[in-house]
Amino acid sequence: MTMREAPGQRSVRRGRVQSTVGGAAPTLAAAVIAVAALLSIRAVTSPAETPSAATPGPPGAVATAAPKSPAPSTASAPTGVESTPRTVVASVGRVGSIEELGGVQAASFKGRVGLGSVSPDGRFALVKIFAAEVVNPEPVELFAAPLGGGPAIALGTARYERRGPNDAQVRLVEPVWSSDGLRVAFEAGPTGTIVSLADGTRTTFAAQPDRAIIVLSDGGFLAQGPAGPAVIGSAMQPLPAPAGLTPIVWLRDGQVLVGYTDTGDLVWTDGTASRTIASAEDPRTPIWNLVAQSAGGVIVIPELMKRGRAVVVDASGVSMTLGDDGDLCESPVLSDDVAYAAYTVCDQSTYAVTGYGIRVVRLADGAAVDLYAGAVGPRFIPGTHRLAWLALSGPVEARTFIVSAATNEVLP
Numbered sequence: 001m002t003m004r005e006a007p008g009q010r011s012v013r014r015g016r017v018q019s020t021v022g023g024a025a026p027t028l029a030a031a032v033i034a035v036a037a038l039l040s041i042r043a044v045t046s047p048a049e050t051p052s053a054a055t056p057g058p059p060g061a062v063a064t065a066a067p068k069s070p071a072p073s074t075a076s077a078p079t080g081v082e083s084t085p086r087t088v089v090a091s092v093g094r095v096g097s098i099e100e101l102g103g104v105q106a107a108s109f110k111g112r113v114g115l116g117s118v119s120p121d122g123r124f125a126l127v128k129i130f131a132a133e134v135v136n137p138e139p140v141e142l143f144a145a146p147l148g149g150g151p152a153i154a155l156g157t158a159r160y161e162r163r164g165p166n167d168a169q170v171r172l173v174e175p176v177w178s179s180d181g182l183r184v185a186f187e188a189g190p191t192g193t194i195v196s197l198a199d200g201t202r203t204t205f206a207a208q209p210d211r212a213i214i215v216l217s218d219g220g221f222l223a224q225g226p227a228g229p230a231v232i233g234s235a236m237q238p239l240p241a242p243a244g245l246t247p248i249v250w251l252r253d254g255q256v257l258v259g260y261t262d263t264g265d266l267v268w269t270d271g272t273a274s275r276t277i278a279s280a281e282d283p284r285t286p287i288w289n290l291v292a293q294s295a296g297g298v299i300v301i302p303e304l305m306k307r308g309r310a311v312v313v314d315a316s317g318v319s320m321t322l323g324d325d326g327d328l329c330e331s332p333v334l335s336d337d338v339a340y341a342a343y344t345v346c347d348q349s350t351y352a353v354t355g356y357g358i359r360v361v362r363l364a365d366g367a368a369v370d371l372y373a374g375a376v377g378p379r380f381i382p383g384t385h386r387l388a389w390l391a392l393s394g395p396v397e398a399r400t401f402i403v404s405a406a407t408n409e410v411l412p
Helices: 032-038
Strands: 086-088 091-097 104-110 112-118 124-130 138-146 153-163 169-172 183-188 191-196 202-206 221-225 228-232 245-251 256-261 266-269 274-278 288-293 297-302 310-314 319-322 340-346 356-362 367-372 375-380 387-393 400-405
Touching: 104 124, 104 138, 112 375, 112 387, 112 400, 124 153, 124 400, 138 183, 153 191, 202 221, 202 228, 245 288, 245 297, 266 310, 274 310, 274 319, 340 375, 356 375, 356 387
Parallel strands: 086 319, 091 367, 153 183
Antiparallel strands: 104 400, 112 124, 124 138, 138 153, 153 169, 183 191, 191 202, 221 228, 245 256, 256 266, 266 274, 288 297, 297 310, 310 319, 340 356, 356 367, 375 387, 387 400
């Protein structure tokens, strides 16, 4: 994909992409190079946003400091893990075909490609096109691909940040949809952008790497800038963070907060009650990162990102840990009802078609189904258990990915 667009360009133009509408998804190959470079477990995956109808904020709304409200509690964040979250270990009971999903093929993209979240109305999926060579910071071209087929809409350029030993840790403030699916908000360094799909209207706001952009149900956003949280196009007031707690993400229109303490304890709070869910693996790195977000919960992982440490937290504070899965080669995503997780599985010893697929796991008991072959990057379509995903078309070296959307739910 060679098309570029300056972050400040106001017009939204159509991407020169191939559209292949209709037909069942063929059995396609996915490559080690695609999964390792584009869909690595070291990269934060895209959240699925709240699928509720809402009235959007006014075009060109300016980010303002969040209205201050009295904190429900002045107590500091709790310390000490109160109870160990139950562990969910995937148990594959059946291996099926990706064709069971009855996928409809949408646009195809070429290059280093990643799939982002699906819009709340299920009409579009965000597509991320990475730079040909890895740089720091790394520009990421964003597109909205219609899942029913048709040309993709170029949205602008977001940015990856790399840090840690050998720049191994990769961070992206993930692009998110407004609750009505009409706008996309993303970060590109110190400046964030909200772009309208309808007319290209753009709004800028103060952004900060590693700080998620939160969707509010009235069409606005909650952004975490250097000066703290700020609301954009909304009158909602986020819950203030207790003393000593670094926010990761807000849920329930900003009234529930998940964050971490200076010593690495993972904490859920609604301002009245607080719960310590987990502790850091290494107190020298007491940072937790957002992996995935849905309407009902989030998945977070510690900075060291060791296997078996992905923690699922729902909006009510119920938590579980996703157990070590040796087949996992991409961060998991979460359904809106927090009933299922999905992720790419791969045999990293092979470069063949048969080595890559999607695993769907029922979080109640770990029952799982694998769907092969050549499908990577699953994303739940909001409000459903259906999936969108990327499939590689043609030779591995061609790096041509087809955005596909399921017409069927295939569950364990």
